[in-house]
Amino acid sequence: MPKPITPPAVDRVYTLNLGPQHPSTHGVLRVLLDLDGEFIVKADPVLGYGHRGHEKMGENRTYKQFMPNTSRMDYLSGLLYNHGFALAVEKFAGIEVPLRAKYIRTICAELNRISSHLLWFGTYVMDLGGFTPFLYAFDDRENILDILDRVSGSRLTYSYCRFGGVCRDVDDTFLEMTRAFIGRLRSRFPDYHNLVTKNIIFIHRTRNVGVIHPEQARQFGVTGPNLRACGIPFDMRKVEPYEIYDQFDFEIPVGTNGDALDRYNVRLEEMEQSCRIIEQALDRMPKGGPYLNKSVSFRLAPPKGELYFAFESARGLTAYYLVSDGSPYPYRCHIRVPSFSNLHVLTDVFCGTMVADAISILGSIDVVIPEIDR
Amino acid sequence: MGYWKEIVEGGWSLVEGMRVTVRRLCRPVVTVQYPRKQLNLSPAYRGHIEFKRFPDTGTHKCIACGACQRACPSHVIKVQGVKAHLNSAKTATHYFIDFSRCSLCGLCVETCPTKTLQYSREYELEGESRLDSIVDLMARLEQRNS
Secondary structure, three states: OOOOOOOOOOOOOEEEEEOOOOOOOOOOOEEEEEEEOOEEEEEEEEOOOOOOOHHHHHHOOOHHHHHHHHOOOOOOOHHHHHHHHHHHHHHHHOOOOOHHHHHHHHHHHHHHHHHHHHHHHHHHHHHOOOOHHHHHHHHHHHHHHHHHHHHHOOOOOOOOEEOOEEOOOOOHHHHHHHHHHHHHHHHHHHHHHHHHHOOHHHHHHHOOOOOOOHHHHHHHOOOOHHHHHOOOOOOHHHHOOOOOHHHOOOOOOOOOOOOHHHHHHHHHHHHHHHHHHHHHHHHHOOOOOOOEOOOOOOOOOOOOEEEEEEEEEOOEEEEEEEEEOOOOOEEEEEEEOHHHHHHHOHHHHOOOOEHHHHHHHHHHHOOOHHHHHO | OHHHHHHHHHHHHHHHHHHHHHHHHOOOOOOOOOOOOOOOOOOOOOOOEEEOOOOOOOOOOOOOOOHHHHHOOOOOEEEEEEEOOOOOOEEEEEEEEEHHHOOOOOHHHHHOOOOOEEEOOOOOOOOOOHHHHEEEHHHHHHHHHO
8 A cells, every 4th residue: 555645845836727628518627736846746626517417317207217317427338327227227126128138238338338448548548649549449439339320329328228128129230230340349459559559658658657556446446447457356247247247258357557557458458358248149149039128117116115236337336326215206316436436546646646647647547527427 | 778678669669550550541531521421321310309101191190198298308399289179089289399408318209109209310400599499390290291
């Protein structure tokens, strides 16, 4: 456990506002940095610019009506949030899901995970000053969006999952496109490694930068690739398998140091593991059969009680906590988001680093601000 | 020695990266110059809702039951209907949506008992004020009919 850095006894601390340019831009994070020369002595994230009150909105609309809200919290992995909410309510109300729907949802969710990681890859490298990989990553991501657009009709905020299945069946073209995409993505990985992973500038800006100690990660509740980069193999898909994840053969990539380079490597490896899951799901998916359990009523009312359901989104452990008083409206709808905890470990990690490294660390953590503010 | 080794290896890594870029340069263009060339819309594309025209009646089948209005999480839909006489079925006379509030969740299309709603293929939407986002579904259907 690293020793906490006490602010040095300097009489003049310069405060830098690493902040939003305009409050209506998306993903507005403001960090107040206290600087001693080029070194950060204190970091204080200021949140709430993107607060829309999703949790409160959950209380005054039915479970079905809350579905479009879920994909607007983490807009980069909206389908994973849809999926998680559908799973939570299905568990709560005891709704049966057809097997085909389970496979469709798993494939789409993993595609969404890859697209989220690809976007992170592109923007992170752009934060570090490399513009070209960003374009390549977006080219690949565009393919995923085309595939998901084909089945769900949307490119970002999907609202694709329903309680008891999905809203639209997939066709053979979707399966072919997905297979072709996986082949294509695998052929692009060597390029990514040549362009970024082996790049000396990239290595110097990420190696031993922003090291998160496993103990520190536990204290702050860091999850997802950031936790796995510290060497802790914690993934809800393995720890508490939901949906049909227990039937797939995949590994959880872990890092050793917990620095920015490890976080990068873990995410790149996770894309490969997602490809493996999708391939297996495509092979085993039942050819026909229902894709939606149509018996779910609009004013669905789960029995009185509470439910906590956790799943793995692209950024880590995400959970829905639902309390029902037996009416069609949830009494309480709380969402545990991973970015909130992942961001706050920065208050510790930033101390003692340089301003230029702060950008690299912030990028490597992969926070989505609307998810934190929600 | 490590210093020089790193310079050589680091320099080589930049050359490798440049090679990827140069190879990419010879590949076909992936972007589409939008107004001049357009992509095919996805079969599942969700525009704002509109009435289906049924061939047997030549018009919509909206009975103004208000199921879509109640299902909508954002109060986008306003629908009104009348009964021509006491024992006849209700038919819609007014159907307005405020598309600026719509989140395209599809609940209205799914709850419609007569299946008279569908997604339009409209994607080039622009306007000068918020009022421009209000769509009159009745007028739209008439327009498509004529």
